[in-house]
Every structure is written in C-alpha cells, then in structure tokens.
Amino acid sequence: MSKANTILYLDGVSVSFDGFRAINNLSLVLDKGEMRAIIGPNGAGKTTMMDIVTGKTRPDAGEVYFDGNVDLTRHDEADIAMLGIGRKFQKPTVFENHCVEDNLLLSLKGPRSILPALFSRRSTAENKRIDDIFDIIRLGHRRGDLAASLSHGQKQWLEIGMLLAQDPKLLLVDEPVAGMTDAETEETARLLKQIAETHSVIVVEHDMHFVRELGVKVTCLHEGSVLSEGSLDFVSADERVVEVYLGR
Numbered sequence: 001m002s003k004a005n006t007i008l009y010l011d012g013v014s015v016s017f018d019g020f021r022a023i024n025n026l027s028l029v030l031d032k033g034e035m036r037a038i039i040g041p042n043g044a045g046k047t048t049m050m051d052i053v054t055g056k057t058r059p060d061a062g063e064v065y066f067d068g069n070v071d072l073t074r075h076d077e078a079d080i081a082m083l084g085i086g087r088k089f090q091k092p093t094v095f096e097n098h099c100v101e102d103n104l105l106l107s108l109k110g111p112r113s114i115l116p117a118l119f120s121r122r123s124t125a126e127n128k129r130i131d132d133i134f135d136i137i138r139l140g141h142r143r144g145d146l147a148a149s150l151s152h153g154q155k156q157w158l159e160i161g162m163l164l165a166q167d168p169k170l171l172l173v174d175e176p177v178a179g180m181t182d183a184e185t186e187e188t189a190r191l192l193k194q195i196a197e198t199h200s201v202i203v204v205e206h207d208m209h210f211v212r213e214l215g216v217k218v219t220c221l222h223e224g225s226v227l228s229e230g231s232l233d234f235v236s237a238d239e240r241v242v243e244v245y246l247g248r
Ligand SMILES: Nc1ncnc2c1ncn2[C@@H]1O[C@H](COP(=O)(O)OP(=O)(O)OP(=O)(O)O)[C@@H](O)[C@H]1O
Pocket: 017, 018, 021, 022, 040, 041, 042, 043, 044, 045, 046, 047, 048, 049
C-alpha cells in the first residue's frame, strides 16, 4: 500500500515484553487529516501502540512511518515530538500554580525558557495563536485563573490546548473523557472534531457514547492486532468485538 497520503503507517509491527507479544503483526493506516477512534479491551495494546509511535518503545519488527516517508523507528522520543507528534496522557498534567494563559505560553513551540516565555513581549502572531487556541478549548473566560481552579474536564481541555500550542500534525489523545461529566464529554467531542478540521487525530476511548459522538472510523484492537475496523455501527455489530469487548 502507498504511504503517500498517510500521516501514520504501521505495517507488520510486533513488540514483545519478556516473551509476551503485546503488539502482534499490527497494521494500521491513518490518512492525512483523518481522526480515528481506537477501542479495545484492557491489555489490547492501545498504549503500547502509542508508545511505539512516540518512540518510547522500539518495535521488534515492522514498519512505522509518519507523514508519508519519515521512518519513526530511526528517531528517538524527543525527535518525534519535534517532527510533529503530540501526545496527551490520560491524567491531566497542567502547571497547577500558573494561570491558564501562562500554561499555554509555556507550551508554545519554539526555543524559549520559562522566564522569557512569561515576561517578554509577545509577538502579534503568538497572541493570535493563543487566542485561536482559547477559542478551541473554550477557556477564554478563565485565562487569568489558576489552572488549579479548573474542573477536571477543563484541565483536560487546557492540556489539549497545550498540545496544540506545540503545533503538532498528529495528536494522540488517551481516554480524554474519563471522569468527565456528560456535558463535558459532549463538548469534548465537539472540540476534537474542530481540531480534526486541521489536524490528524487518534483518540483512544472506552466511552462508546463519546465514540459515537465523534462519528469517525473505529479500529478495535485485541491481543495486539486489529480485530475489526470500520464505522462504529459496523464494528459494534462484529460478533468478535461483542465477545471480547462490548459484551463484557
Ligand atoms: N513495559 C512492559 N513490560 C511488560 N509488559 C508490558 C509492558 N507494557 C505493556 N505490557 C503488557 O502488554 C499488554 C498490552 O498493554 P497496553 O497497556 O498496551 O494495553 P491497553 O490496550 O493500553 O490497555 P488499557 O485499556 O488497560 O490501557 C498488556 O498485557 C501489558 O501488561
């Protein structure tokens, strides 16, 4: 298959830990600009797949390409972040003792140290970037408030904003709605759809209501490989998916 229009291309990827195959001949392709939801039972390999993409774990076998022709197996974690892959872990890790706006400023892409980031005059372009991100993460009215005062859901949105500040081409988002209220969950689906208009996104989630709201192609992983892939309706009607995951 051609890698030309892909943002992520995994083929025949395997990795074992102490003889246990966590990822087993995994092939997964994401087109440029696509948002994909990844589902699957605990231990299916979702986190390990993202560890491979971000360079945290090296595959034992297989091809891992980013943005067409960049061989990610030849790059380390720091390189891969610079190349334009941003990852958001499940638990929010914002700078609690800084205000919301400073959290975004500290994350803006480019060589900067903390003090100049906070105290130097900002360029018009930087101000525009920050305003645009505030529009997406729905926190413009909380700019000056301490990050510690945000709700759990708002902290997740702020961290998504911090990811956007690094200007990634591909965002990997791990269980963003765990612990959110229903209203926050629905808003998060809208927010990610907005982000997906200009970025490629992979979202790992167990919340099927949220996955339905996203309205994107779904990949169900099981035992380190793709068990089923297609629309949510297609995947949820797959008896194997019901057996190992949805029916539980
Ligand atoms: N560093 C490691 N050393 C040993 N085993 C590991 C390591 N990382 C993952 N595994 C094992 O690999 C398998 C896949 O784990 P992984 O965390 O990728 O699954 P997951 O789909 O993300 O699950 P969850 O939904 O619970 O987060 C599990 O059986 C796990 O115990």
